[in-house]
Amino acid sequence: MLTVLGRLLATCVAVLVLSIEGPAQTGPRVLVAKSTSPAATFHARPANGTKYKSLLNESDLYATDMLVALPGATLVSRNGSITLRSSADFDAKSPLPVLDTAFTLAEPKNVDLELTLDRGRIEITNSKAAGAASVRVRFWNQLWTIVLEAPDSRVALELCGRWPPGKRFKLIDPKADPELVPAPLASLVFLVLNGSVTVECGGVTVAMKAPPGPAELRWDSLMGVRPQPQKLDKLPDWAILDTTSPEARKFHDLVEEFRQASAKDTLQAVNSFLDSGDPHQQRFALVTLGALDELELLGKSLVAAKTLEEWDFGITVLRHWIGRARGQDQKFFQTLTQVRGYTEVQAKIILQLLFGFSSDDLAQPETYEVLIDYLVHEKPAIRNLAAWHLIRLVPEGKSIPFKPNGTQADAAQAHAMWKKLVPSGQLPPSAKKVKE
Amino acid sequence: MKWNRTRWCLVFTLTLTCSLVGAQQPQWTPTIAPPNPLYSMTPYRYQINIGAPVPTVYGSTFVGWTAPFTPAPQLFSPNHGRANTGPAWNPSGSSIQGYMYGGNIMGYANRVGGQRDFERAQQAAAIQRNQLNTANKAIHDQWAYEKTGVIVPAGAQAGGNQSDALQRALGLLDETELLSGESLNIIQSAIMEAEARGAKGTSPYLTPRLLEDVRFATPAGDALNLIRQWNRLPFPAAFAQPELRELRDNLEKDFGAIALPLLSGKSLEPAKLTKLEQTLQQLESAVAPVIRNLSFQEAIASRKFLNQMANAVKALNSPANSGLVKATWATEGANVNELLKHMAKFKLRFGPAPQGGDTSYFALHRALATYYFILTQPKK
Numbered sequence: 001m002l003t004v005l006g007r008l009l010a011t012c013v014a015v016l017v018l019s020i021e022g023p024a025q026t027g028p029r030v031l032v033a034k035s036t037s038p039a040a041t042f043h044a045r046p047a048n049g050t051k052y053k054s055l056l057n058e059s060d061l062y063a064t065d066m067l068v069a070l071p072g073a074t075l076v077s078r079n080g081s082i083t084l085r086s087s088a089d090f091d092a093k094s095p096l097p098v099l100d101t102a103f104t105l106a107e108p109k110n111v112d113l114e115l116t117l118d119r120g121r122i123e124i125t126n127s128k129a130a131g132a133a134s135v136r137v138r139f140w141n142q143l144w145t146i147v148l149e150a151p152d153s154r155v156a157l158e159l160c161g162r163w164p165p166g167k168r169f170k171l172i173d174p175k176a177d178p179e180l181v182p183a184p185l186a187s188l189v190f191l192v193l194n195g196s197v198t199v200e201c202g203g204v205t206v207a208m209k210a211p212p213g214p215a216e217l218r219w220d221s222l223m224g225v226r227p228q229p230q231k232l233d234k235l236p237d238w239a240i241l242d243t244t245s246p247e248a249r250k251f252h253d254l255v256e257e258f259r260q261a262s263a264k265d266t267l268q269a270v271n272s273f274l275d276s277g278d279p280h281q282q283r284f285a286l287v288t289l290g291a292l293d294e295l296e297l298l299g300k301s302l303v304a305a306k307t308l309e310e311w312d313f314g315i316t317v318l319r320h321w322i323g324r325a326r327g328q329d330q331k332f333f334q335t336l337t338q339v340r341g342y343t344e345v346q347a348k349i350i351l352q353l354l355f356g357f358s359s360d361d362l363a364q365p366e367t368y369e370v371l372i373d374y375l376v377h378e379k380p381a382i383r384n385l386a387a388w389h390l391i392r393l394v395p396e397g398k399s400i401p402f403k404p405n406g407t408q409a410d411a412a413q414a415h416a417m418w419k420k421l422v423p424s425g426q427l428p429p430s431a432k433k434v435k436e
Numbered sequence: 437m438k439w440n441r442t443r444w445c446l447v448f449t450l451t452l453t454c455s456l457v458g459a460q461q462p463q464w465t466p467t468i469a470p471p472n473p474l475y476s477m478t479p480y481r482y483q484i485n486i487g488a489p490v491p492t493v494y495g496s497t498f499v500g501w502t503a504p505f506t507p508a509p510q511l512f513s514p515n516h517g518r519a520n521t522g523p524a525w526n527p528s529g530s531s532i533q534g535y536m537y538g539g540n541i542m543g544y545a546n547r548v549g550g551q552r553d554f555e556r557a558q559q560a561a562a563i564q565r566n567q568l569n570t571a572n573k574a575i576h577d578q579w580a581y582e583k584t585g586v587i588v589p590a591g592a593q594a595g596g597n598q599s600d601a602l603q604r605a606l607g608l609l610d611e612t613e614l615l616s617g618e619s620l621n622i623i624q625s626a627i628m629e630a631e632a633r634g635a636k637g638t639s640p641y642l643t644p645r646l647l648e649d650v651r652f653a654t655p656a657g658d659a660l661n662l663i664r665q666w667n668r669l670p671f672p673a674a675f676a677q678p679e680l681r682e683l684r685d686n687l688e689k690d691f692g693a694i695a696l697p698l699l700s701g702k703s704l705e706p707a708k709l710t711k712l713e714q715t716l717q718q719l720e721s722a723v724a725p726v727i728r729n730l731s732f733q734e735a736i737a738s739r740k741f742l743n744q745m746a747n748a749v750k751a752l753n754s755p756a757n758s759g760l761v762k763a764t765w766a767t768e769g770a771n772v773n774e775l776l777k778h779m780a781k782f783k784l785r786f787g788p789a790p791q792g793g794d795t796s797y798f799a800l801h802r803a804l805a806t807y808y809f810i811l812t813q814p815k816k
Contacts, residue, residue, distance in 0.1 A: 096572075097579040162578040168733065185571040220571035316582040323578075345731055352732040356578065366739040370732065373739075377728050392581060425743040 030063040032105045033075045040263035041073035068102045081112035081133040087121040100291035111136045121158040145200040153195030161186035162323040166358020169351035183326035190217040279309040290317040304405040311404035353385035375415040394428040617786035623804045630811040637810035639773035640803040649796035653787035655747035666695030672737035683719045701763040
């Protein structure tokens with residue numbers, strides 16, 4: 001009897017394990033493109049998976065996989081008509097926050113390549129020997145069809161998002177209608193880099209050409225698409241690929257060093273970059289953690305960053321992570337409460353501190369007072385976030401020493417100095433000047 | 437032949453006059469309608485005007501027919517299908533439904549109403565134009581904040597000159613500005629300036645109920661606000677926690693002991709104020725660890741209450757604030773002139789409306805704006 005029960009139990013466990021580990025494969029995977037760059041320039045996550053895996057040299061790329069691309073990663077469409085290049089701005093040169101690039105390919109129907117841009121910057125080129133090539137791009141609730149009129153016609157798309165400052169975090173029932181979940185602001189810039197293109201967007205077809213000419217289209221989540229292309233005399237600086245300056249060469253070397261290390265083991269590469277003490281390497285590692293949804297490791301940077309750079313930029317990456325799509329803030333809240341053991345109130349404070357403050361908030365002395373109170377909070381994450389805002393809002397306090405991985409005593413010392421600089425009920429000197 | 441020409445001229449003039457006289461209520465609509473791709477036009481930048489400018493106390497207003505110019509086919513314009521988009525102003529003097537006037541008002545008030553509609557429409561168009569880049573700018577600003585710590589605190593973005601601000605405040609273009617007290621402060625300053633120039637007029641009456649809802653900023657204002665609410669102090673939810681209950685009750689008792697004599701016109705007893713100060717200090721020490729474990733909004737509300745209470749104690753300690761509490765407000769009310777004089781004496785400013793105080797703030801705005809119009813109306 002016991003044996004039968006044991007077998008039944010074992011079967012149940014096996015079924016349960018299989019149902020968790022063996023994702024339901026709904027059909028054969030569809031090959032839609034091929035990587036043309038070295039190993040580990042792409043990381044892929046299946047649609048129903050949770051972990052990213054680095055791809056080998058010239059890997060096949062399949063529909064529905066989420067692809068995270070290093071700067072310079074390239075792919076070519078299945079029919080060879082379109083080349084796509086990632087121009088992720090890991091070193092934060094762009095006027096908009098496009099730290100990392102991620103997209104999903106789809107099986108193309110009546111076009112040469114079809115994809116959903118999740119975030120970041122991509123460049124799409126017509127690589128045919130002759131004739132036009134077309135791409136269908138989805139993002140948020142948009143569907144754009146881009147026809148690159150001639151060989152070498154090239155366009156860039158840049159998509160990014162952030163929560164508006166002062167927005168209050170609101171916990172939403174996971175079963176609620178997804179459309180009711182609050183969304184961050186998002187913005188997309190479409191730029192013709194070379195040649196002529198036509199773009200079908202918002203029910204309108206727009207003819208565009210590289211500068212000088214109507215070269216730029218914009219969309220944002222508040223106003224939607226504005227299909228009146230803006231004329232540009234020349235390409236903006238950020239859109240021109242710099243390969244010659246010493247900074248560009250250094251950045252290229254950094255990407256290559258990371259790629260080589262990542263080809264062996266991505267997380268080990270990230271850890272070695274984080275431990276290096278070099279600010280550029282640390283930034284690279286932090287962006288990668290965010291891009292690969294490694295919230296656990298990113299959370300460690302928030303709680304016990306070893307250097308000021310890791311603390312400072314780690315919070316930027318977290319803000320970037322929660323701002324990249326609808327529902328990211330809810331996911332982070334769930335991670336904090338269910339995985340990291342924070343109480344609901346603590347998690348709400350963290351989310352609010354990640355969202356930031358409106359100008360009305362900043363006109364109230366109480367905002368600064370509460371931030372200073374949080375400097376001695378029992379949770380280091382809250383202490384670190386409060387300090388991150390304070391040094392930005394009150395530049396006079398930048399000289400107050402702060403240790404992101406410090407003890408309660410260190411925090412108490414910083415708290416006392418901040419209290420002296422911004423007494424209770426008063427605005428800090430910089431805010432007072434603005435008010436006057 | 438000569439007669440014929442004259443007759444035609446007369447018929448044309450009569451037709452033009454009738455079309456202007458028989459026109460509808462002023463209707464200003466924003467002339468930009470994104471995302472209509474075929475109707476791209478900057479609002480009020482290019483338009484055809486047939487009419488004449490009319491001088492008013494606020495400057496010149498245009499009376500006549502206005503048609504926006506756009507190279508886009510009118511088939512796609514937001515006005516497509518409308519019989520007539522003008523004239524924008526009705527010289528017949530029919531009623532204006534602005535709350536400040538109520539029923540049929542002719543002449544001057546009508547001109548003001550028409551001008552206000554025009555300003556509202558311009559404001560709406562400007563907001564719409566600004567919104568085109570709102571998301572992009574917000575993201576860019578957040579990115580700048582992250583990168584360098586650059587921030588634009590409140591007040592820095594406030595643009596426009598004093599006259600524009602007064603027009604906005606009088607026209608009630610932004611209700612949030614009114615409920616924040618900002619519009620009232622602007623009108624208050626304009627009234628004080630007009631009175632300083634020697635202007636005089638009948639001042640509207642404010643009821644005790646209305647005055648009860650008025651809130652003041654500045655430390656002396658905090659004292660006045662709290663004293664008038666002595667028996668229902670606005671404790672934030674966090675103060676209901678058991679560990680704070682006793683201290684909260686003590687504070688209520690000590691504060692009542694000070695407020696009651698002041699409200700009945702008696703002078704302040706220093707010993708009672710010292711007792712209140714001690715209780716407040718005890719409460720502040722007990723609240724500090726509690727605040728750290730409140731949500732951000734609750735923590736802000738708790739800090740705000742404590743700061744208001746501390747400001748009130750500080751203000752009451754100052755001899756300059758004797759006579760701050762007007763006992764007659766709660767029984768007899770006051771007129772606008774008396775209220776503003778009292779505010780000037782103690783350097784008070786209007787603060788944000790309390791919850792449920794919207795109606796009183798609208799009524800106060802009406803009273804202040806009316807008084808301002810009376811003071812600035814040209815003498816006949």
